[in-house]
Amino acid sequence: MQTSALLLLLPSLIQALAKSEHAAMRRAPSDQQQPASFDFSWVPQRDLGSGGGIGPAPGIPAWTQWFRQNPSPPPTPETVTQCSDMSVWGTSFDDGPSESTPIVLDWFAKAGFKTSFWVIGTNVAGYPDILNRTFHEGHQIASHTWSHRDLQKLSDDEVVSELVYGIMAIRAVTGKTPKYYRPPMGSMDARVQTIAGMMGLTSTLWSQDSQDWTYVDKPEMGNVLTAFQRWMDEGVQGAISLEHDLWSDTSRVGMQAMEILVRNNRTIVPVSDCLRDPTPYNNAILEGFFQSGQFTQRERVLPFRLADFASTVRMTATASATTSVAATRQAEVTKGSANWTSSQGSMGTVATDYSNLDSPGRGPMLSSSAIAGIAVGSAAGAALLVIAAVLLVRWDHAKRVPKQSQTTSPASESESFLTA
Numbered sequence: 001m002q003t004s005a006l007l008l009l010l011p012s013l014i015q016a017l018a019k020s021e022h023a024a025m026r027r028a029p030s031d032q033q034q035p036a037s038f039d040f041s042w043v044p045q046r047d048l049g050s051g052g053g054i055g056p057a058p059g060i061p062a063w064t065q066w067f068r069q070n071p072s073p074p075p076t077p078e079t080v081t082q083c084s085d086m087s088v089w090g091t092s093f094d095d096g097p098s099e100s101t102p103i104v105l106d107w108f109a110k111a112g113f114k115t116s117f118w119v120i121g122t123n124v125a126g127y128p129d130i131l132n133r134t135f136h137e138g139h140q141i142a143s144h145t146w147s148h149r150d151l152q153k154l155s156d157d158e159v160v161s162e163l164v165y166g167i168m169a170i171r172a173v174t175g176k177t178p179k180y181y182r183p184p185m186g187s188m189d190a191r192v193q194t195i196a197g198m199m200g201l202t203s204t205l206w207s208q209d210s211q212d213w214t215y216v217d218k219p220e221m222g223n224v225l226t227a228f229q230r231w232m233d234e235g236v237q238g239a240i241s242l243e244h245d246l247w248s249d250t251s252r253v254g255m256q257a258m259e260i261l262v263r264n265n266r267t268i269v270p271v272s273d274c275l276r277d278p279t280p281y282n283n284a285i286l287e288g289f290f291q292s293g294q295f296t297q298r299e300r301v302l303p304f305r306l307a308d309f310a311s312t313v314r315m316t317a318t319a320s321a322t323t324s325v326a327a328t329r330q331a332e333v334t335k336g337s338a339n340w341t342s343s344q345g346s347m348g349t350v351a352t353d354y355s356n357l358d359s360p361g362r363g364p365m366l367s368s369s370a371i372a373g374i375a376v377g378s379a380a381g382a383a384l385l386v387i388a389a390v391l392l393v394r395w396d397h398a399k400r401v402p403k404q405s406q407t408t409s410p411a412s413e414s415e416s417f418l419t420a
Helices: 002-026 061-068 101-111 121-126 128-136 156-174 190-198 219-233 248-263 284-292 310-334 340-351 368-400 410-418
Strands: 089-094 116-119 140-143 240-244
Touching: 061 156, 061 284, 089 248, 101 128, 101 248, 116 121, 116 128, 116 156, 121 128, 121 156, 128 140, 128 156, 140 156, 156 190, 156 284, 219 248, 240 248
Parallel strands: 089 116, 089 240, 116 140
Antiparallel strands: none
16 A cells, blocks of 8 residues: 555655756756856966067967877868858857847747857957856857967967867866867968868858958948848858857847747757857867877976767766666656656667767756656565565465365466466
């Protein structure tokens, strides 16, 4: 009777836990996360004679030599200008983070889409909490260099430093080393592309330029919307569009442009998704650079090494599989059908699905869905023990009573026990 009562109470318990979890998910990010502290003591500084403050990235020959000693340099990736998946629209916002970035984040949080942000390192140092929120809300973070200088006009050492410092700023906040960067103003040549390639970076441009930055503080900002509607009328597909979250007016008109995409049935995704790349942060060359200690060594060239992501992949895959199986079990219980065979089958699929390994916020902590799954499993086990005990008592009783006139064979006795 106690087991039956427990089973009857389980649906109410599960609903209460689910409501609590959903309420927590609806809270604003500021309610869920405490302000973080980030180390930017490494930021290059201007000379006091130049006014002080954050300075441009200085050329460091030892860094360039470290990358060039790679015994197996990768081929230079082709410059990206369009999606590989023509059924989606890759959206991108440049020059942040800034005080206007939350305008973009709030719209995407409400709409349920993700996008990509191409951030400037010096701005990351100024607004690390905004980048932290951006990353934890699941958006792609890519580099727009350290200080937005024209890379074609820089020396090899300065190009390397602009890229290294830009990535380091992202790494200081997110712990990730991106594989994608966008040259400021789209200015690049074969030399810049080759340098970026030896650092494990893919040069990424765009196919549709909104030109929003040219209309800042001007009444012509509506031209951005005109351009997006024209692209819809022309049937453009698989595009990578360029907008900016540096100013409030470009951020606001950008969200109106996103509404145009939605109304015209375009699927908004980050650029990495439209390129079908599930791991936009696994840059083994740059991560190896940081892990080798070369970032803090400016004079001597240290041995080249690649980062080893294998252990991280295994740990994240295990946590993802555990979370997914628990969610599957909760859904089955809610529907009233404990289909454990289906749940076990999905476990095998989830364990080999690494498409979300770079997603933040995943871990081995038990959620309400996992607790519900454990409770249901325990109750089911208790019920089976009770049934087995009852059957054993009946079987023992049958052995003790006088034999009936009809003799039961051992085979039929065993069959009767199994089907009781």
